[in-house]
Amino acid sequence: MSLAEAHAGSGFTISKLWTEKRYRSVLFQLIALALLVALVFFIVNNTIANLQALGVSYGFGFLSQPANYDINQRLIEYDSTMTHGRAAIVGLLNTLLVAVSGIILATLLGFTFGVLRLSNNWVVSRLVYVFVEVTRNVPVLLQILLWHGTILNLPTVKNAFSFFSQTFFLSNRGLTVPGPVPEPGFQVVPIVFLAAVIGAIVFTRWAKRVQDETGRVYPVFLINIVGIIGLTVLAFLVTGKPLSWEIAEMGRFNLSGGVTLRPEFIALWLALSFYTAAFIAEVVRAGIQSVSRGQTEAAYSLGLRPGRTTRMVIIPQAMRVIVPPLTSQYLNLTKNSSLAIAIGYMDITATLGGITLNQTGQAMEAVMLLMAVYLSFSLFTSLFMNWYNHRTKLVER
């Protein structure tokens, strides 16, 4: 009895749904959710009904139909007899290629510019400042077209610039470099390389433990680099240099043989990298400046040398500020790569969202797939960067 009385105040009655604030808010959220579900259901239903009324077929069956078109840049085997699904994957890999190479170059350039921007050399810091302001304030589409237009104005393929005694060629059909041709026995080299990398990781951990326990410091970076490169080169020499180079030769119309970076790829890659690098430079500058001067002074007073101060005191703290906005820049670069369509780089927007969409007319399905692809790229990048951010963030006690 006394128990029932004690709960009377918190007992639930229907009228409390709108008289009491906490129940009311739940009620409204439920209503909002129900309306949202109803809206989505209505849109999907209505779309299907309309498509049926028009006599349009829908579904993802088209992905297993023959594509019947060719793609110039293929990272996996593909020809026009293969399916639309395969063509989409070829496009997907091209998107990944330009996104990953773009992220790498943009990061290198961005960090360099970001540090130079803080240089005590007035001319250098002003020059970088002008570069950053110009690059990040001009729409990236224009920059892509500018790079592409520049490359188109290079000499034609028959008058190509050649370097290194006729092995590298640069023309308005791209940069052609000798292509590696592995010979029997070559597989040993990458295996040794991988083993060296694993060895380096193990050594780094061991050196850290020794330092934690005894305070003894090894030149870890130097030893690792020498170890990895040295062992790989050694393996290459021991197996008798099992790698030859295929040099491009001028055919009737084009250079044949070798590896060609197409103008479309180069233009897109450089434009995206420089554009994103300008933003990254500002992020890096802000990150470095966010570490207070007192940190440096404290490190010096502990007797740390300037190089070590930068590496072990400034950068770890700056990274915490840099990583979250850096993630956004990586995501932007990946999404901006869909502007490839402007210059005819065959990324997934051009294959699945372009030719396939056009030939099959399955616009909705193709666009939904595209959205799913870019969404998963972005989520994956975020996931990785969140993991990294978690690792480098301040450990609070």
Added chain:
Amino acid sequence: MKKVIGVLAAAASVTVLSVGATAGTLDDIRAKGFLQCGVSTGVPGFGFTDDAGNWQGFDPAVCQAVAAAVFGDSSKVKYTPTTGKTRFEALKSGEIDMLARNTTWTFSRDVDLGLTFVGVNYYDGQGFIGRKSLGISSAKELDGASICIQTGTTTELNLADYFRINGISYEPVPIETNEEARTNYVADRCDVYTTDASGLAATRSTFEDPDAHVIFPEIISKEPLGPLVRQGDDQWADVVRWTLNVMINAEEYGVSSANVDELRGGSDNPEINRMLGSEGNLNEMIGLDKDWAYNIIKQVGNYGEVFERFLGVNTPIGLERGLNALYTDGGLLYAPPMR
């Protein structure tokens, strides 16, 4: 909450309306007072904006003829430029009432995409253009060449098929618009450019030195180009189909914008009389004014006049009639009789 309900109601009414719009296109057009016509983004001769910013050309002329038939005024057209990629969605969604944009009539487009082709206003085929300095005379010698293609058209499929059949290789250089393709070709990014032969002639006319370029003799595909409408409204499809047929028949019967006033009162030829309305009641059958055919011919002209005005040998495009001559002159143009 009210906002959400408002949005829902608006969305519901919009989508319901769009379902209703698939039937009775003719009535909708009459009610709004103009024809919304999808055209290309610009192909010399076939569809371009003149100095005053008005759409002109071989394809917009079909739109103008339909407007003349429906409203008696060929200027009651609003144009929506569409790309190879957006054209079908624009038509299917009801954004435009008809599409007149060098579009190839194919099985899957007609059957599977929910579209109806009403006829052919230009018989075309895919060809190649290259520099004379290449020193080749046939497309079969193109092994290893770089080829500029306008993407999102039937062109790249024909090209893949042709090179597969002949067992030769090529590097496709896909390009979004005709203008971009021209830039790439002129810069020698590609050895040859391929698109419909009519488009090649039109593009060549814009080169600095047209004579330095040669169109190869091979025509590797059939490209019947024609106007199209949404599937499911036969009355509207009939209006567009017979507007085109009137233009072709008028040329065959010798009716042109110059003599149509004179023939309108009646002539010795019953075909002409039925077409122009002095005999019979064809206009009632199709649900248009008595002067519908007169207006088409008077304001836009017959097929031959339109061809000569925009594409013929006296224009910079300089196309021969070829396949597009009347069947009586050895061509393929053959419109069903007006009876």
